[in-house]
Amino acid sequence: MAIKDFPREEYILPGSAACPGCPSTMGLRTVLKALGKDTILVVPACCTAVIESLYPHTSFNVPLLNIAFEAAAAAASGIEAALRKQGKEYINVVVWAGDGGTYDIGLQALSGAFERGTNFIYICYNNQIYSNTGIQRSGATPYAAWTTTTVGGKREFSKDMGAIVRAHHIPYVATACVSYPEDLYNKVIKAKSIKGPKYIEILAPCPPGWRFGMDKTVEMGKLSVETGVWPLYEYENEKMIFNGISKAIFEGRIDRKPVEEWLKLQGRFRHLFKPKRDEERISIFQKHVDEMWERFRKEFSR
Numbered sequence: 662m663a664i665k666d667f668p669r670e671e672y673i674l675p676g677s678a679a680c681p682g683c684p685s686t687m688g689l690r691t692v693l694k695a696l697g698k699d700t701i702l703v704v705p706a707c708c709t710a711v712i713e714s715l716y717p718h719t720s721f722n723v724p725l726l727n728i729a730f731e732a733a734a735a736a737a738s739g740i741e742a743a744l745r746k747q748g749k750e751y752i753n754v755v756v757w758a759g760d761g762g763t764y765d766i767g768l769q770a771l772s773g774a775f776e777r778g779t780n781f782i783y784i785c786y787n788n789q790i791y792s793n794t795g796i797q798r799s800g801a802t803p804y805a806a807w808t809t810t811t812v813g814g815k816r817e818f819s820k821d822m823g824a825i826v827r828a829h830h831i832p833y834v835a836t837a838c839v840s841y842p843e844d845l846y847n848k849v850i851k852a853k854s855i856k857g858p859k860y861i862e863i864l865a866p867c868p869p870g871w872r873f874g875m876d877k878t879v880e881m882g883k884l885s886v887e888t889g890v891w892p893l894y895e896y897e898n899e900k901m902i903f904n905g906i907s908k909a910i911f912e913g914r915i916d917r918k919p920v921e922e923w924l925k926l927q928g929r930f931r932h933l934f935k936p937k938r939d940e941e942r943i944s945i946f947q948k949h950v951d952e953m954w955e956r957f958r959k960e961f962s963r
């Protein structure tokens with residue numbers, strides 16, 4: 662569906678507490694247009710729990726349960742069971758959580774809900790940091806990135822969350838990026854039509870956390886995909902399909918842009934270029950991305 666044909670209804674109303682250029686709000690706006698009004702959101706501690714309301718006001722137009730940081734998927738399982746008992750299975754139960762709440766502290770609850778076969782959509786908006794509490798590292802923070810807890814640059818690579826989720830053999834796993842709203846919209850529509858657990862992870866470039874201008878969110882997301890740092894795919898019934906530019910990359914029809922183009926636009930990687938170029942860490946980063954695509958080719962080529 663083209664953006665011009667998206668439903669006119671807005672579920673994120675003016676007056677939210679988001680930063681200008683916030684990718685979380687952009688992504689959720691598209692997600693809620695695809696889900697419609699019969700939706701209950703479950704939101705653990707994260708930026709969205711602040712964005713949604715400054716008491717006594719709220720800027721979201723759907724019912725929402727705020728829950729402890731580690732418990733979103735467990736709470737969603739409870740809501741889904743209650744709705745089933747009431748014969749209200751037409752209502753979408755959707756977790757909207759950050760990467761800290763997904764890769765790290767909420768991972769146990771997430772795994773449990775997938776294993777129980779909970780009929781819900783779990784959406785992680787991945788801004789690669791704990792941004793709500795002031796930009797700490799998470800399990801999704803990339804190698805070499807500055808955060809307030811990785812001052813010289815993170816030493817570890819991010820977790821392979823896609824592989825962790827795919828290992829649960831749930832019916833639908835997809836990645837998306839706020840810069841491609843049509844792709845995201847279509848993926849949410851598809852997830853809504855499938856019974857059982859669904860997982861969608863949305864790359865959410867965060868201007869204050871990644872240290873770039875608030876007018877550059879869309880550009881930064883596109884570059885994440887064009888450099889291959891962020892692959893777009895759907896993994897449905899154990900079959901992998903890459904989408905958009907990632908499909909062209911996977912099929913070898915276009916070359917990935919060098920990761921350096923992505924790194925040098927973000928203040929969190931400034932130490933890789935100033936006061937002098939850190940050739941070693943730039944090439945370790947590039948190699949890590951190359952190896953991810955190599956793994957995809959080995960695992961998913963026919």
Ligand SMILES: Cc1ncc(C[n+]2csc(CCOP(=O)(O)OP(=O)(O)O)c2C)c(N)n1
Pocket residue numbers: 706707708709730731758759760761762763788790791792793794799
């Ligand atoms: C058990 C627990 N530990 C720590 C916190 C503090 N806390 C609230 S939100 C947050 C960061 C959330 O990060 P993420 O899930 O990535 O979402 P974002 O803030 O980036 O949107 C932290 C550490 C908490 N609420 N509960």
Ligand code: SF4
Pocket residue numbers: 678679680681682683684685686708712788792793867868869870
């Ligand atoms: S810190 Fe990032 S994710 Fe949080 S509200 Fe601001 S732009 Fe959005």
